[in-house]
Amino acid sequence: MKLGDYQMLQVVNVPEASPGDSDTADEGLLLPVPGQDANTVLVEPRDGDDIIAIDVTGMLLEYRGETVIRVPNIRTKALVTDARLTVACSNYDKGGGWRGDPITMTVFNAVSKARAAVRSHGKMLVGHVRYPWLARVGSTPKSGIGTEERLVLDVYETGDVPTRLILGLSTQSDAAELAALVARRAAAYRLACEEDLDSDERRSLQRLRAASPLLLKQSYSRNQAYFHEFPTYWHVSEKSARLAPRAGRVFKEDS
Numbered sequence: 001m002k003l004g005d006y007q008m009l010q011v012v013n014v015p016e017a018s019p020g021d022s023d024t025a026d027e028g029l030l031l032p033v034p035g036q037d038a039n040t041v042l043v044e045p046r047d048g049d050d051i052i053a054i055d056v057t058g059m060l061l062e063y064r065g066e067t068v069i070r071v072p073n074i075r076t077k078a079l080v081t082d083a084r085l086t087v088a089c090s091n092y093d094k095g096g097g098w099r100g101d102p103i104t105m106t107v108f109n110a111v112s113k114a115r116a117a118v119r120s121h122g123k124m125l126v127g128h129v130r131y132p133w134l135a136r137v138g139s140t141p142k143s144g145i146g147t148e149e150r151l152v153l154d155v156y157e158t159g160d161v162p163t164r165l166i167l168g169l170s171t172q173s174d175a176a177e178l179a180a181l182v183a184r185r186a187a188a189y190r191l192a193c194e195e196d197l198d199s200d201e202r203r204s205l206q207r208l209r210a211a212s213p214l215l216l217k218q219s220y221s222r223n224q225a226y227f228h229e230f231p232t233y234w235h236v237s238e239k240s241a242r243l244a245p246r247a248g249r250v251f252k253e254d255s
Helices: 102-109 175-193 199-208
Strands: 009-013 052-063 066-071 076-080 084-089 123-130 136-140 150-156 162-169 226-229
Touching: 052 084, 052 123, 076 175, 136 175, 150 175, 175 199, 175 226
Parallel strands: none
Antiparallel strands: 009 123, 052 066, 052 076, 052 162, 076 084, 084 123, 136 150, 136 226, 150 162
16 A cells, blocks of 8 residues: 555546435545535535535645645635545635645555646545544644634644645634534544444543543643543544444434
């Protein structure tokens, strides 16, 4: 397997018609299927009905501590569902533009240099973090008046090197509360999906199912993040993307 066979954020074609069943369609496993409307993805049945939209003002993707994708000064939405967190941006080439070194992008995303720079109509920047992949979720505090808070999500695509998705949030957002929300939903989802959890894993996930916002000190810099840590996680793959609650299992965070 080449580095970058699996990725969290990528420019993809917007399909002319939505697949009939995106929950099992191969094209929706590793990256979400773009919706027909701007800044949307196709909702899967396991996303549920209690979907929360978050105002997003910027996105970064980091690998080995280096920024490989940067999309600043945007106005779009992320969705927190029962099964994943999704992001989508139709105008990723406006308001500051797309940043990604062509060589890094070719290695990391396993796509061509041309595709890394595509800005044509009919394409969308999309990504998601399925909850089984989530190793930690955290947030940064504001570092001053008017600065943004950030939501930070780590997954592992291969080996033990994390890939980090950072979402800049609107000034009205509470990043610590959103991080706790994602932690609760991810823990609830995994408890409903996985039968072979050992006792320590199960206890840790049950604690995360009741996660509260972490107290962030205003004196810390904007890049200082605090995390809810998961006891275990799945590497990003099609197999782990197919993990879903068993029939009859309730996985709402407050159930």
